[in-house]
Amino acid sequence: MRLLFAALGALLVAFVAWPLLTTVLASSPAVLWETLLDEEVRGSILLTFYASLLATAAAFLCGVPLAYLLARTSFRGKWLVQGLLDVPVVVPHSAAGIALLMVFGRRALVGQAFDLVGVKFVSALPGIIVAMLFVSLSFLVNAARVAFEAVDRRLERVARTLGASPWQSFLRVSLPLAWRGILSGMILMWARGLSEFGAVVILAYHPMVAPVLLYERFESYGLAYARPVAALMILITLGAFAALRVTAGRNRRTG
Amino acid sequence: MKSTPGGLQVVGLAADIGEFRLRDIDLGVAAGEYFVVLGPTGAGKTVLLEAIAGHFPLRQGAIAVDGEEVAGLPPEYRSIGFVYQDYALFPHLTVGGNIAFGLKLRKVGAAEADRRVRQMAGLLGIEDLLERQPDTLSGGEQQRVALARALAIEPRLLLLDEPLSALDPETREEVRRELARLHSELGTTTIHVTHDFEEAVALADRIAVMQDGRLVQVGAPDEVFRKPASEFVARFVGVRNVFRGAVCHTGEGEKTIEVDGTSIAAVTDLLGPSHVSIRPEDIVISTQPIASSARNCLGGRVVGLVDAGPVFYVTVSVPPDFVCLVTRASVGELGLEEGRRVYLSFKASAVHVF
Numbered sequence: 086m087r088l089l090f091a092a093l094g095a096l097l098v099a100f101v102a103w104p105l106l107t108t109v110l111a112s113s114p115a116v117l118w119e120t121l122l123d124e125e126v127r128g129s130i131l132l133t134f135y136a137s138l139l140a141t142a143a144a145f146l147c148g149v150p151l152a153y154l155l156a157r158t159s160f161r162g163k164w165l166v167q168g169l170l171d172v173p174v175v176v177p178h179s180a181a182g183i184a185l186l187m188v189f190g191r192r193a194l195v196g197q198a199f200d201l202v203g204v205k206f207v208s209a210l211p212g213i214i215v216a217m218l219f220v221s222l223s224f225l226v227n228a229a230r231v232a233f234e235a236v237d238r239r240l241e242r243v244a245r246t247l248g249a250s251p252w253q254s255f256l257r258v259s260l261p262l263a264w265r266g267i268l269s270g271m272i273l274m275w276a277r278g279l280s281e282f283g284a285v286v287i288l289a290y291h292p293m294v295a296p297v298l299l300y301e302r303f304e305s306y307g308l309a310y311a312r313p314v315a316a317l318m319i320l321i322t323l324g325a326f327a328a329l330r331v332t333a334g335r336n337r338r339t340g
Numbered sequence: 341m342k343s344t345p346g347g348l349q350v351v352g353l354a355a356d357i358g359e360f361r362l363r364d365i366d367l368g369v370a371a372g373e374y375f376v377v378l379g380p381t382g383a384g385k386t387v388l389l390e391a392i393a394g395h396f397p398l399r400q401g402a403i404a405v406d407g408e409e410v411a412g413l414p415p416e417y418r419s420i421g422f423v424y425q426d427y428a429l430f431p432h433l434t435v436g437g438n439i440a441f442g443l444k445l446r447k448v449g450a451a452e453a454d455r456r457v458r459q460m461a462g463l464l465g466i467e468d469l470l471e472r473q474p475d476t477l478s479g480g481e482q483q484r485v486a487l488a489r490a491l492a493i494e495p496r497l498l499l500l501d502e503p504l505s506a507l508d509p510e511t512r513e514e515v516r517r518e519l520a521r522l523h524s525e526l527g528t529t530t531i532h533v534t535h536d537f538e539e540a541v542a543l544a545d546r547i548a549v550m551q552d553g554r555l556v557q558v559g560a561p562d563e564v565f566r567k568p569a570s571e572f573v574a575r576f577v578g579v580r581n582v583f584r585g586a587v588c589h590t591g592e593g594e595k596t597i598e599v600d601g602t603s604i605a606a607v608t609d610l611l612g613p614s615h616v617s618i619r620p621e622d623i624v625i626s627t628q629p630i631a632s633s634a635r636n637c638l639g640g641r642v643v644g645l646v647d648a649g650p651v652f653y654v655t656v657s658v659p660p661d662f663v664c665l666v667t668r669a670s671v672g673e674l675g676l677e678e679g680r681r682v683y684l685s686f687k688a689s690a691v692h693v694f
């Protein structure tokens with residue numbers, strides 16, 4: 086039985102590994118290097134990193150407090166909140182892009198309000214950020230919630246009896262203990278933001294993030310031009326996932 | 341609320357915490373007293389402690405510590421030390437960091453905090469562990485760290501939630517003696533909850549028995565065990581003869597325990613001050629001294645009979661006062677009545693020393 090299971094499983098593993106490897110190996114290091122020196126490619130990769138980082142920071146600021154509430158309190162409609170946060174993952178991302186356009190677009194209320202203070206979403210960095218934030222925030226919130234749930238409540242209670250205010254108990258006990266889980270959630274969210282195409286392309290075709298650039302090169306110049314960019318992106322996200330595994334692994338040992 | 345200097349006064353406490361209900365809790369613990377709350381799992385012992393510590397809002401009731409009303413205060417202003425069953429040490433801090441936690445929050449200077457940490461560690465014999473991580477410690481060591489951490493803030497009241505239950509039997513005995521020693525050295529007013537009757541007897545000045553969120557009996561240990569106030573208490577703790585005494589050697593492999601001037605033969609490894617319990621059903625009453633294999637045969641006088649249906653609880657003063665279980669038929673046959681002189685026989689192996 087195990088032999089058969091192993092064979093079936095290996096099929097799937099190969100299915101994932103084969104295309105990735107082929108893409109990466111199809112471009113020689115020299116070509117990859119040349120691609121990296123391409124101003125447009127480098128600019129779009131840096132833009133992708135930067136936008137996803139800002140989206141992750143925004144999710145951290147509001148998502149960690151929310152995750153703590155979800156882990157520690159029960160309130161009416163909690164299931165609704167929790168379900169809602171997971172919706173962006175299952176919605177087609179192009180639909181998510183359309184939905185965001187309905188709110189942040191030039192003619193929409195929020196879009197107009199921001200326009201007054203000079204912030205544009207469509208075809209601009211803020212649009213890329215909200216698109217990335219929308220589709221990837223649940224990764225961070227869920228990871229942080231699970232991390233807080235794993236912190237024994239009694240540790241917080243003991244901290245309180247020892248003289249800690251709710252803030253001190255959060256900052257000195259809950260947050261440090263949940264930190265690794267939150268960090269791996271942040272890496273996961275950041276990596277997910279990097280790879281977002283569907284929602285971003287609807288709000289902001291320009292400036293081009295790396296997945297959009299890749300799509301454009303494929304459409305305009307064909308496979309040979311798109312391939313090195315794809316290889317680069319695969320290598321970069323692989324790196325992010327390696328970092329994730331390292332922090333998550335350490336989390337298991339200390340947790 | 342009348343203010344009593346020192347100790348804990350709980351009046352009319354009621355609270356709903358999850359599926360637990362606390363009702364009509366009235367509790368007075370004197371300053372420096374070691375008070376044990378005894379009850380089965382699910383009686384609400386832990387939530388009672390957590391309510392006193394301030395982790396839950398009360399439905400009603402007053403809690404005064406050292407005469408100060410604290411029911412409205414958050415836990416950090418109550419100065420109540422808390423030790424959980426499985427220690428709840430901060431896993432991200434060293435042993436020293438755990439003990440210093442409360443001191444740092446109190447803005448105690450680094451030198452002074454260090455001195456206090458060392459003093460506490462010395463008191464509990466864990467000086468060598470200060471740099472260690474909690475997860476590298478044994479259960480007994482972790483419990484000592486948790487105690488040191490709670491005592492470092494010099495709490496007005498110390499709450500211990502089943503502090504010995506997670507320990508193996510040998511360590512449990514060791515930590516139990518440690519608790520008794522700490523209490524006699526520091527005199528911290530202490531409430532200790534447990535389901536273990538031996539623990540209660542060995543440590544308590546007084547005991548409260550808890551059932552379904554209520555305190556059903558409060559009294560000195562021997563009082564609770566000999567005169568259970570209800571069927572529940574009798575069933576839960578069992579009616580027992582519980583005495584305090586001193587074990588000494590008498591010849592080869594034999595020990596006796598001296599209780600109120602009476603020597604009782606026992607089988608035990610312990611020596612020195614101890615407790616002893618003998619079940620009422622293990623004692624045989626006769627009107628003449630009888631020759632048997634029982635090592636103990638004590639003469640005494642019947643001082644009380646309690647009718648419990650098919651059986652009687654007969655109290656015989658030797659002294660001390662023994663409670664014995666006798667069938668209704670035997671009471672008639674032996675002509676047991678108050679003032680009657682009788683003999684009690686029981687085996688040395690029926691004497692449980694702890």
